[in-house]
Amino acid sequence: MTEEVKVTIDDIAERARVSKSTVSRVLSGSAVVAQPKRAAVLKVIEELDYRPNIFAQSLVSGRSFTIGVLTQNIGSPFYDAVLVGIHEGFGNSDYSPIVADGRWHLATEQTALQTLLDRRVDGLIVIGGSVPKEKLLRTGEQVPLIVVARHVPELGSRCVYLDNFEAAYKATKYLIEQGHREIAHITGALSQSDAVRRHEGYLQALSDAGIEPDPDLVVEGNFRRQSGTLAVEMLITRGRMFSAIFAANDQMAFGARLALYRRGIRVPGDVSILGMDDEPASAYMTPPLTTMRQPAIEMGEAAAQAILCLLNDGPFPNLQFSMELIVRETVARHI
Amino acid sequence: MTEEVKVTIDDIAERARVSKSTVSRVLSGSAVVAQPKRAAVLKVIEELDYRPNIFAQSLVSGRSFTIGVLTQNIGSPFYDAVLVGIHEGFGNSDYSPIVADGRWHLATEQTALQTLLDRRVDGLIVIGGSVPKEKLLRTGEQVPLIVVARHVPELGSRCVYLDNFEAAYKATKYLIEQGHREIAHITGALSQSDAVRRHEGYLQALSDAGIEPDPDLVVEGNFRRQSGTLAVEMLITRGRMFSAIFAANDQMAFGARLALYRRGIRVPGDVSILGMDDEPASAYMTPPLTTMRQPAIEMGEAAAQAILCLLNDGPFPNLQFSMELIVRETVARHI
DNA sequence: CTGTTAGCGCATTCAT
DNA sequence: ATGAATGCGCTAACAG
Numbered sequence: 235m236t237e238e239v240k241v242t243i244d245d246i247a248e249r250a251r252v253s254k255s256t257v258s259r260v261l262s263g264s265a266v267v268a269q270p271k272r273a274a275v276l277k278v279i280e281e282l283d284y285r286p287n288i289f290a291q292s293l294v295s296g297r298s299f300t301i302g303v304l305t306q307n308i309g310s311p312f313y314d315a316v317l318v319g320i321h322e323g324f325g326n327s328d329y330s331p332i333v334a335d336g337r338w339h340l341a342t343e344q345t346a347l348q349t350l351l352d353r354r355v356d357g358l359i360v361i362g363g364s365v366p367k368e369k370l371l372r373t374g375e376q377v378p379l380i381v382v383a384r385h386v387p388e389l390g391s392r393c394v395y396l397d398n399f400e401a402a403y404k405a406t407k408y409l410i411e412q413g414h415r416e417i418a419h420i421t422g423a424l425s426q427s428d429a430v431r432r433h434e435g436y437l438q439a440l441s442d443a444g445i446e447p448d449p450d451l452v453v454e455g456n457f458r459r460q461s462g463t464l465a466v467e468m469l470i471t472r473g474r475m476f477s478a479i480f481a482a483n484d485q486m487a488f489g490a491r492l493a494l495y496r497r498g499i500r501v502p503g504d505v506s507i508l509g510m511d512d513e514p515a516s517a518y519m520t521p522p523l524t525t526m527r528q529p530a531i532e533m534g535e536a537a538a539q540a541i542l543c544l545l546n547d548g549p550f551p552n553l554q555f556s557m558e559l560i561v562r563e564t565v566a567r568h569i
Numbered sequence: 570m571t572e573e574v575k576v577t578i579d580d581i582a583e584r585a586r587v588s589k590s591t592v593s594r595v596l597s598g599s600a601v602v603a604q605p606k607r608a609a610v611l612k613v614i615e616e617l618d619y620r621p622n623i624f625a626q627s628l629v630s631g632r633s634f635t636i637g638v639l640t641q642n643i644g645s646p647f648y649d650a651v652l653v654g655i656h657e658g659f660g661n662s663d664y665s666p667i668v669a670d671g672r673w674h675l676a677t678e679q680t681a682l683q684t685l686l687d688r689r690v691d692g693l694i695v696i697g698g699s700v701p702k703e704k705l706l707r708t709g710e711q712v713p714l715i716v717v718a719r720h721v722p723e724l725g726s727r728c729v730y731l732d733n734f735e736a737a738y739k740a741t742k743y744l745i746e747q748g749h750r751e752i753a754h755i756t757g758a759l760s761q762s763d764a765v766r767r768h769e770g771y772l773q774a775l776s777d778a779g780i781e782p783d784p785d786l787v788v789e790g791n792f793r794r795q796s797g798t799l800a801v802e803m804l805i806t807r808g809r810m811f812s813a814i815f816a817a818n819d820q821m822a823f824g825a826r827l828a829l830y831r832r833g834i835r836v837p838g839d840v841s842i843l844g845m846d847d848e849p850a851s852a853y854m855t856p857p858l859t860t861m862r863q864p865a866i867e868m869g870e871a872a873a874q875a876i877l878c879l880l881n882d883g884p885f886p887n888l889q890f891s892m893e894l895i896v897r898e899t900v901a902r903h904i
Numbered sequence: 905c906t907g908t909t910a911g912c913g914c915a916t917t918c919a920t
Numbered sequence: 921a922t923g924a925a926t927g928c929g930c931t932a933a934c935a936g
Binding site for chain 3: 575577578579589590592593594596597599621622624625626627628629630
């Protein structure tokens with residue numbers, strides 16, 4: 235590690251025979267500088283390969299040109315897809331994202347958040363997570379904040395999340411368009427609003443298609459794989475025919491797949507299965523995994539753009555997304 | 570965005586009735602401070618929720634507590650896996666990685682590198698990429714540098730990369746252990762050293778197992794999918810029997826799978842296929858994709874730890890890795 | 905248009 | 921053990 239000589243703005247000023255202010259001005263373009271001087275400065279900068287010290291710049295400006303990103307698990311397909319979008323969103327802007335990982339532990343998450351704040355990030359993107367809403371709101375008062383994949387009503391348009399109702403609606407509609415009429419639905423735990431919304435979307439799609447919803451085709455699960463398996467057993471026990479299953483998440487779809495396999499029912503030959511995803515854990519469960527990738531990327535990109543807008547008082551983008559379904563007729567290959 | 574009052578070290582000093590030097594000392598522990606004063610300072614810090622301004626700290630110390638990571642494509646399974654390892658490696662250290670994306674364009678990559686350098690990162694991890702070796706070496710003189718997934722001899726132990734020979738050796742050995750004796754090999758373009766090394770590993774494994782290598786079982790491919798398909802056609806044309814195929818990368822394994830499928834040859838029932846991966850593009854091709862994940866994570870983690878050692882003059886870790894094969898008997902589900 | 909001056913917030917001598 | 925003084929490199933008034 236050779237100790238390279240660090241050239242400062244004073245060096246430039248001296249060799250260009252101007253004051254450091256002038257150098258600063260040609261650098262930032264904050265004021266007009268006479269052509270000759272300007273050229274001289276530029277020349278010296280080039281010669282000495284001068285790079286302004288970002289620490290000093292930050293100290294005086296108060297800005298770091300960094301954006302904090304609080305994710306929940308680096309390496310998780312869903313969260314990583316959001317990160318992809320975020321990086322794309324910042325593209326050639328002057329801002330660099332700094333990612334901190336909450337690892338799905340509240341304590342870790344809060345530490346990570348504090349780290350980001352201590353680094354004086356100019357903006358913050360929080361992806362999912364479980365920091366209390368209040369803390370989030372408080373943070374949002376200190377620094378431009380966008381929340382992804384989590385709905386915080388008080389944050390209004392500063393949230394990017396998927397519309398569960400619409401997603402389920404589209405999923406069901408897709409199956410209908412494929413010719414299915416008897417579509418079973420395995421719900422998530424109906425104590426959770428996500429599950430309820432998805433159920434409602436399912437019902438609405440049926441109604442809109444003129445299909446009478448049949449309670450016998452609906453089984454409540456709990457978002458876990460095994461509940462998908464049990465749900466199929468239940469459906470079969472009921473004796474009601476069905477040609478397709480819409481599971482409220484991929485884990486349960488996976489479990490449903492297993493139950494059908496055991497019964498010798500072919501997928502998608504005899505029965506089609508459609509799952510959906512917005513839980514990282516379920517993204518893990520089903521390796522083909524791309525169900526949520528595209529919308530996740532889009533959410534990330536939108537979040538990055540939104541941050542940039544907040545930072546520049548630019549026009550605020552529309553953050554309402556609806557999930558693009560990347561349909562999988564079968565959810566898993568190996569049982 | 571309420572303008573929060575920023576509390577500085579002076580505020581603490583004043584309210585604790587000590588000098589700012591003392592506050593600085595209790596903060597950094599750079600000198601012993603009398604208990605009572607120490608307690609007072611801590612108390613005030615707590616009360617005011619004081620956070621040292623990292624810009625000022627960096628300006629005076631010259632350190633950013635930031636590590637630059639130059640990757641080639643965020644969103645690529647292989648590169649992302651390395652990033653996972655890097656994040657893990659920095660764990661609870663005081664350092665945060667800042668990731669910049671080269672997007673597989675040399676120009677973009679160089680810009681990204683410069684961005685990182687301009688941010689005055691304390692260390693740099695370069696994953697693959699194509700910046701000229703010379704530039705890399707020069708950079709390595711300015712800042713602690715570790716190169717991952719690329720072999721730069723001049724960098725000596727500051728490179729973390731996979732041993733292609735050993736990887737191929739292990740892959741072949743695995744097949745032998747599964748009982749295969751007639752193992753075909755689809756090589757990469759033999760103009761590339763990676764392909765040659767893998768071929769050599771294949772041959773060595775056979776020899777060590779007392780199996781006479783048969784040239785008729787080796788077909789040269791070019792790392793692309795179609796060459797895998799053609800290679801299988803070629804093998805079948807030759808009429809030589811084989812029970813397993815070791816392809817030098819996943820793309821070709823994928824192509825081989827296709828050829829067998831067309832012929833009605835079951836995988837892995839009739840023939841086993843084993844691929845390997847160290848090209849991001851091929852990681853894309855075969856969605857189950859985890860072939861290289863674990864070793865990639867380990868490389869990333871090692872790189873992070875190495876950087877930390879470089880920064881603290883700690884013991885330098887051993888960076889020699891050999892690829893852990895995560896075996897796939899079949900490479901793709903859909904043809 | 906341009907030079908001079910005064911901090912930004914902190915760590916670090918240097919005295920005491 | 922502690923306070924006062926100095927400067928890190930830069931930007932932004934403030935005169936000219």
